[in-house]
Amino acid sequence: MALFQLHIPILDDIKKKGLKPALLAAVDDSIVRFTAGLGINDIRGVLRGDPAPKPNPRVKPHADGFWFHMRPTYYNNLVQPLYPTFRLGWLSVYFMVFETITGVILMLFYTPSPLVAFENMLNIMSNVPLGLFMRDLHKIGAEGMVGVVCLHMLRTFITGNYKKPRQFTWFTGVILLLVTVALSFSGYLLPWDQLSLWAVTIGASMAEATPTPPPLDILGQQWFGDPQFIGTMVNNLLRGGQQFNANGLLRWYLGHVLLVPLVGFIFIGVHYYKVVLHGHSLPPESEKAGEDTAKRVPLDQRTYFMPDILTDELFLVALTTFVLVFGVTFGGYHAPLEPHADPLITPLHTTAPWYFLWLQGMLKLGDKVLWGVVAPGIIVGALVGLPYVEVGPSRRYADRRIGLSVGMIVVIAISVLTFMGTPWYAVSSSVDQEIVATLLPQTHPGPLRGTHYDQLTSGQYNAKDWGSAPTAGLKKLLKIYNDEVEHGKAKLPGVEGIMIIEDWQTGLKKITFRVVWNGGANTFSQDAYLHQDSNYGE
Amino acid sequence: MTIRVVIGTVLIAATMMIVTFVMINEPARMPEFEAGFKGRSIEAGAALFQSSCTPCHGIQGKGIEGVGPSLNAADLFSGKRLKEFGWAGTVKDYVRSAIAGGRPRASAAFANYPQRMPTWGQEFGGPFRNDQVENVVDFVMNWEKEALAAAAAATPTPNPNAVGTDINVQLPQGDAANGEKLFTGKGPNGAYACSACHSLEPNKTVVGPSFAGLAGNAAKRKEGTSAEKYFVESIIKPNDFLVPGFNANLMQQNFGQLMDKKELADIIAYLMTLK
Numbered sequence A: 001m002a003l004f005q006l007h008i009p010i011l012d013d014i015k016k017k018g019l020k021p022a023l024l025a026a027v028d029d030s031i032v033r034f035t036a037g038l039g040i041n042d043i044r045g046v047l048r049g050d051p052a053p054k055p056n057p058r059v060k061p062h063a064d065g066f067w068f069h070m071r072p073t074y075y076n077n078l079v080q081p082l083y084p085t086f087r088l089g090w091l092s093v094y095f096m097v098f099e100t101i102t103g104v105i106l107m108l109f110y111t112p113s114p115l116v117a118f119e120n121m122l123n124i125m126s127n128v129p130l131g132l133f134m135r136d137l138h139k140i141g142a143e144g145m146v147g148v149v150c151l152h153m154l155r156t157f158i159t160g161n162y163k164k165p166r167q168f169t170w171f172t173g174v175i176l177l178l179v180t181v182a183l184s185f186s187g188y189l190l191p192w193d194q195l196s197l198w199a200v201t202i203g204a205s206m207a208e209a210t211p212t213p214p215p216l217d218i219l220g221q222q223w224f225g226d227p228q229f230i231g232t233m234v235n236n237l238l239r240g241g242q243q244f245n246a247n248g249l250l251r252w253y254l255g256h257v258l259l260v261p262l263v264g265f266i267f268i269g270v271h272y273y274k275v276v277l278h279g280h281s282l283p284p285e286s287e288k289a290g291e292d293t294a295k296r297v298p299l300d301q302r303t304y305f306m307p308d309i310l311t312d313e314l315f316l317v318a319l320t321t322f323v324l325v326f327g328v329t330f331g332g333y334h335a336p337l338e339p340h341a342d343p344l345i346t347p348l349h350t351t352a353p354w355y356f357l358w359l360q361g362m363l364k365l366g367d368k369v370l371w372g373v374v375a376p377g378i379i380v381g382a383l384v385g386l387p388y389v390e391v392g393p394s395r396r397y398a399d400r401r402i403g404l405s406v407g408m409i410v411v412i413a414i415s416v417l418t419f420m421g422t423p424w425y426a427v428s429s430s431v432d433q434e435i436v437a438t439l440l441p442q443t444h445p446g447p448l449r450g451t452h453y454d455q456l457t458s459g460q461y462n463a464k465d466w467g468s469a470p471t472a473g474l475k476k477l478l479k480i481y482n483d484e485v486e487h488g489k490a491k492l493p494g495v496e497g498i499m500i501i502e503d504w505q506t507g508l509k510k511i512t513f514r515v516v517w518n519g520g521a522n523t524f525s526q527d528a529y530l531h532q533d534s535n536y537g538e
Numbered sequence B: 001m002t003i004r005v006v007i008g009t010v011l012i013a014a015t016m017m018i019v020t021f022v023m024i025n026e027p028a029r030m031p032e033f034e035a036g037f038k039g040r041s042i043e044a045g046a047a048l049f050q051s052s053c054t055p056c057h058g059i060q061g062k063g064i065e066g067v068g069p070s071l072n073a074a075d076l077f078s079g080k081r082l083k084e085f086g087w088a089g090t091v092k093d094y095v096r097s098a099i100a101g102g103r104p105r106a107s108a109a110f111a112n113y114p115q116r117m118p119t120w121g122q123e124f125g126g127p128f129r130n131d132q133v134e135n136v137v138d139f140v141m142n143w144e145k146e147a148l149a150a151a152a153a154a155t156p157t158p159n160p161n162a163v164g165t166d167i168n169v170q171l172p173q174g175d176a177a178n179g180e181k182l183f184t185g186k187g188p189n190g191a192y193a194c195s196a197c198h199s200l201e202p203n204k205t206v207v208g209p210s211f212a213g214l215a216g217n218a219a220k221r222k223e224g225t226s227a228e229k230y231f232v233e234s235i236i237k238p239n240d241f242l243v244p245g246f247n248a249n250l251m252q253q254n255f256g257q258l259m260d261k262k263e264l265a266d267i268i269a270y271l272m273t274l275k
């Protein structure tokens, strides 16, 4: 008897069947193990769309495999088409994974410190092959994800899926909505440029408004002597101090790459589990009011996950990836990068990211505490509470006229508030500044920086003589200037727009905009420098 | 079903093709992007210089005697100052260290200047963040070409037969063919490279105005002055009359010290052919 016996079964097989068949069998065997039940031929059959053999091997991965046990073995034929799910839940999962992959790549080249974060971004964009591409993908993915998750919520609301027994699914959904928004927003700060700093500052200043209850005697002191104690605390937690600083950035970074994704993945697991547990709800009109037959799928009503749903989902993955990749290349979508963050210079017209414009709009309505803290709190509370309050048994559209109308009113209100959040609505700054800001905006490149360097012929120009400017680019620019000046005539008597272009240094020009009114008694002027290489996308 | 698999496969292939395309273009795109951000850095530096440095170092960094030395100066970029200072590193490092750390103690050359160069870098207690120091450094370093070129132009061998700056000078008969050579020629042999600043294409401003149709305009520029007379004045005393839209000193000022009468006459004869 040997002390131990070394036995390699494949050698026996090769002896018995010959090299090639034995190796093939071994590969097939590993694939069966890997997929928890499907061999090469079974996978081919799935992709070809062959009818399932009997017994059906395609149900095994759902029973034995980890990934597929999260997915139902079959759908009801009624939920297989695009309606009612629009596959928006799957797309949300897709974006989450997509963001994780692109995000991890960016993470390799990023240090969360105000000293180097911005430089890291430049490095990613100029020294890392495909770095700019990854950054653009990550950003377009983040915006896409917010959109898709909101649409998914809207559709589950419209088809009434928050109702019994899916209240908890809806609740985990609300958590996922908050996670999605938190992910997008926390990522906003990381490039540490003017755009990110000030957009996030708008958010953080709302948190600062968190009210502190009337003085309580805590530890023998009344709120430690600070009547704004809670607001100050929240502010310090979020920003790391009075202003955003190194601690603040580190916190947002860790939240962005660790805490929030962790919560997200956990809750996606719970959410998915609940979806499988309760089954996909049928379209409301196809079952009796108050009934839930999602789990009872008659044999002749089944669409098996494999192959139909699987190929459908993989198709969506291919399509969405293509759209995103196309978007950041030929589509011309690029993540912006403004100058380095500067806590001392507030750019004119900073806005929150688009999905928070409605909040910025609400803030313009008045009180910071009411509109910035209480109202958002009520909205989240209403979302969480919805399935427990709105308990009408029917999911049919006809029976939910009031609920659906309220939903639509909310959507419209959010749209209106979003508009109110933009600088077009009720932003008071002086006309002279606005005239110049049109040409030389502080939050994006704008017309002047978009003009080709060679078009900026040195000289002094008056906007009203735009027609006789020496170059086409200058004509266009002065025309915009003149239009703005014409608009300003009502408020600024006799206003004129002057533009001066000087050669300043090798490849550098100085451009001065001077707005003069009241016969020269008042002026406002602002200058900018433009380098021939700076390429703002002219 | 099958159609989805087919389209999906095509989409994946198309995606891979776009990614490959992006990849192939990266080596060309990356340096361009870097130059772009260098340009923006210079822009930011120019603004900072304007507000913080011009009070001592003068407009365009030309220096103010007794207050701040010229930074737009050849001896800075040629390495002469570094040597005197005992600096072993590069000019850029020298400039960065002077800006970030300041010069709390006067160096020998500026000992009689009452003010000291302040500290600007935050890490040494100044007001500028690192990136701002870097912006100003980029801006100052961008004078290199200009300063060295100006120094080269400022030290020509004086011409004993130069016309000088008397605009009533009597000129010999000019030769337009030789004038054209002097006008366009590059480099030595008495060529003045006027074409470096003046284009013959209509409406094209390089540094000076375009010369398309010049001879016709010249007679009308100054009332009572013939085209020839106007040309003499424009070339040897360019600041006496400025073409509208142009600033003084843009045109080279020392042609009067460089050319002799014959050359000036030749150039003017050539300019008269630009109808």
Ligand code: HEM
Pocket: A085, A086, A087, A088, A089, A090, A092, A093, A096, A149, A152, A153, A156, A161, A162, A166, A169, A170, A171, A172, A173, A174, A176, A177, A180, A268, A271, A275, A279, A280, A281
């Ligand atoms: C990261 C975010 C989310 C992910 C990954 C996700 C994923 C999914 C998936 C895959 C489904 C299966 C059905 C379908 O595709 O529609 C689903 C269903 C559902 N989701 Fe989400 N979801 C997210 C956010 C939300 C939000 C914000 C809500 C609402 C507040 C929500 C509420 C629901 C409900 C009620 C269902 C059940 C629908 C039915 O039974 O047909 N989910 N979710």
